[in-house]
Amino acid sequence: MSKAGVKVTQIFPSYKDSCKLTEFAGYLLPLYFKGIIDEVLAVRNSVGVFDVSHMGRIELQGDDASNLLENILTISVTKGEPGRAMYGFMCNERGGVVDDLITYKHTDKKYTLVVNCSNKEKDLAWMRKSSGGMNVEIKDITDESILIAVQGPSSSKMLDEFGVGDIKRFRFNIREYYGNEMMIARTGYTGEDGYELLLRNVTHSNPDKGIRLWKHLSESAAIFSGLNCGLGARDTLRIEAGLPLHGNDISEDISPVEAGLERFVDFQKTKFIGKDALEEIRERKHRTMVALVLKENIIPRSHCRVFMGGEEVGIVTSGTYSPVLKKGIAMALVNSELKKGDLCEVEVRGARWKAEITGFPFYEVEKYGYRRRSN
Amino acid sequence: MKVGKYEIREDLLYTKDHEWIKIINDNESVVGITDYAADMLHDIVFVSLPEEGSEIKQGAVAATVESVKSTADVMIPLSGRIILTNKELLQHPEKVNQSPYEDGWFFRLKPYNTESEKKSLLTPSAYADLIQHLTQQS
Numbered sequence: 001m002s003k004a005g006v007k008v009t010q011i012f013p014s015y016k017d018s019c020k021l022t023e024f025a026g027y028l029l030p031l032y033f034k035g036i037i038d039e040v041l042a043v044r045n046s047v048g049v050f051d052v053s054h055m056g057r058i059e060l061q062g063d064d065a066s067n068l069l070e071n072i073l074t075i076s077v078t079k080g081e082p083g084r085a086m087y088g089f090m091c092n093e094r095g096g097v098v099d100d101l102i103t104y105k106h107t108d109k110k111y112t113l114v115v116n117c118s119n120k121e122k123d124l125a126w127m128r129k130s131s132g133g134m135n136v137e138i139k140d141i142t143d144e145s146i147l148i149a150v151q152g153p154s155s156s157k158m159l160d161e162f163g164v165g166d167i168k169r170f171r172f173n174i175r176e177y178y179g180n181e182m183m184i185a186r187t188g189y190t191g192e193d194g195y196e197l198l199l200r201n202v203t204h205s206n207p208d209k210g211i212r213l214w215k216h217l218s219e220s221a222a223i224f225s226g227l228n229c230g231l232g233a234r235d236t237l238r239i240e241a242g243l244p245l246h247g248n249d250i251s252e253d254i255s256p257v258e259a260g261l262e263r264f265v266d267f268q269k270t271k272f273i274g275k276d277a278l279e280e281i282r283e284r285k286h287r288t289m290v291a292l293v294l295k296e297n298i299i300p301r302s303h304c305r306v307f308m309g310g311e312e313v314g315i316v317t318s319g320t321y322s323p324v325l326k327k328g329i330a331m332a333l334v335n336s337e338l339k340k341g342d343l344c345e346v347e348v349r350g351a352r353w354k355a356e357i358t359g360f361p362f363y364e365v366e367k368y369g370y371r372r373r374s375n
Numbered sequence: 376m377k378v379g380k381y382e383i384r385e386d387l388l389y390t391k392d393h394e395w396i397k398i399i400n401d402n403e404s405v406v407g408i409t410d411y412a413a414d415m416l417h418d419i420v421f422v423s424l425p426e427e428g429s430e431i432k433q434g435a436v437a438a439t440v441e442s443v444k445s446t447a448d449v450m451i452p453l454s455g456r457i458i459l460t461n462k463e464l465l466q467h468p469e470k471v472n473q474s475p476y477e478d479g480w481f482f483r484l485k486p487y488n489t490e491s492e493k494k495s496l497l498t499p500s501a502y503a504d505l506i507q508h509l510t511q512q513s
Contacts, residue, residue: 035418037420297465
């Protein structure tokens with residue numbers, strides 16, 4: 001039984017008895033099915049299936065949809081053609097991140113946005129406030145759709161039946177699943193090749209097609225030695241890939257420029273909320289995001305302090321055990337003088353442990369991730 | 376005996392922090408963490424052990440266990456001197472998950488005040504009640 005006030009996704013009944021559950025951002029979600037390490041390795045070596053229906057989904061429609069997005073996003077949506085999926089930020093006036101999101105462009109007048117679960121209400125309010133006088137409808141479609149991620153090197157083969165072969169990275173197509181509209185995007189949050197499937201018209205009172213899709217994808221994954229995966233694997237995978245989590249590595253107080261994500265900020269745009277502040281931060285940048293690999297058998301966690309020569313130089317924003325490296329790893333926000341190859345120390349449980357500054361992603365790109373040599 | 380899926384051995388004593396202790400004789404006891412603790416931690420990846428010969432007071436931290444998502448301290452159930460540690464766990468920490476009551480033991484100690492301190496430990500049935508209570512809450 002779920003506690004009062006805790007939400008579940010539409011397809012929760014189909015897996016609730018086969019996983020360890022955890023509460024995250026107001027939702028009861030799978031922490032793991034078989035085990036975090038097994039699930040991480042399944043995604044790196046074959047394929048994993050995740051219910052990510054807790055993620056916020058927002059649809060924008062109207063003549064001014066593009067105008068609104070040009071004003072609130074750090075990237076230019078008008079430059080992208082229909083069928084593009086674009087990662088970027090909604091920033092505040094100080095250059096801090098209100099949220100990071102993927103914008104799926106259907107036409108100049110229609111977009112789907114996928115935002116963080118814990119920020120959805122804030123994002124909706126921010127967009128409504130910013131769209132005063134504009135002709136644009138902002139609709140929350142989270143409770144009338146589901147989102148399933150299929151990630152890993154075998155994902156294309158596994159989804160062959162849906163005709164995903166012609167979908168390029170950060171592009172999407174619209175398909176049909178038993179009469180319902182299904183958006184298939186070649187995007188993800190693991191560093192691997194993979195897809196996210198957004199199936200429309202699945203509600204809590206009528207979840208059948210969603211449950212059917214989840215069961216089908218789970219069974220298909222098993223054929224490819226894949227696994228159902230939970231949030232534990234999802235978080236570990238995204239840290240191994242060096243992908244930021246809002247609230248940890250980027251926030252209202254940590255700008256994309258400091259987090260090393262300047263490539264998702266289009267300074268050539270004449271204006272967008274936060275542009276002036278971001279230009280200033282770029283000029284006098286004093287913090288930067290680095291990858292730390294622990295030299296000893298210790299796992300750094302967020303908020304651990306980072307030292308160099310006895311002096312405090314920064315803080316861990318995300319940390320975990322890497323099943324691929326078999327070491328403790330961390331993303332840390334440190335003084336911008338620090339560079340790759342430098343040695344530093346991370347304070348864990350009152351003691352300081354040696355770590356080396358490496359680069360993102362943490363794994364070897366020849367062996368893992370979407371850029372790996374195809375096998 | 377079993378509470379839900381968790382095994383609780385009849386020949387051990389327990390702490391409310393989920394350590395077990397096997398009192399072999401006045402000079403030797405073995406310590407580990409329970410099936411429930413190992414399952415809660417899940418996927419243990421690093422273990423640190425106390426130094427052999429070190430003396431540790433009841434309830435103080437003797438070892439640490441790290442899993443992918445959390446870290447836990449292992450407290451010593453009885454004051455004593457560490458006589459042997461299970462160094463196998465440094466290479467194969469997964470043994471704690473696989474075999475918490477056998478291959479996954481942490482250390483052997485010579486307890487100092489077994490009789491007086493033993494009173495604070497839980498019997499198998501008292502520990503079973505605790506696990507019953509904890510599993511009903513979730």
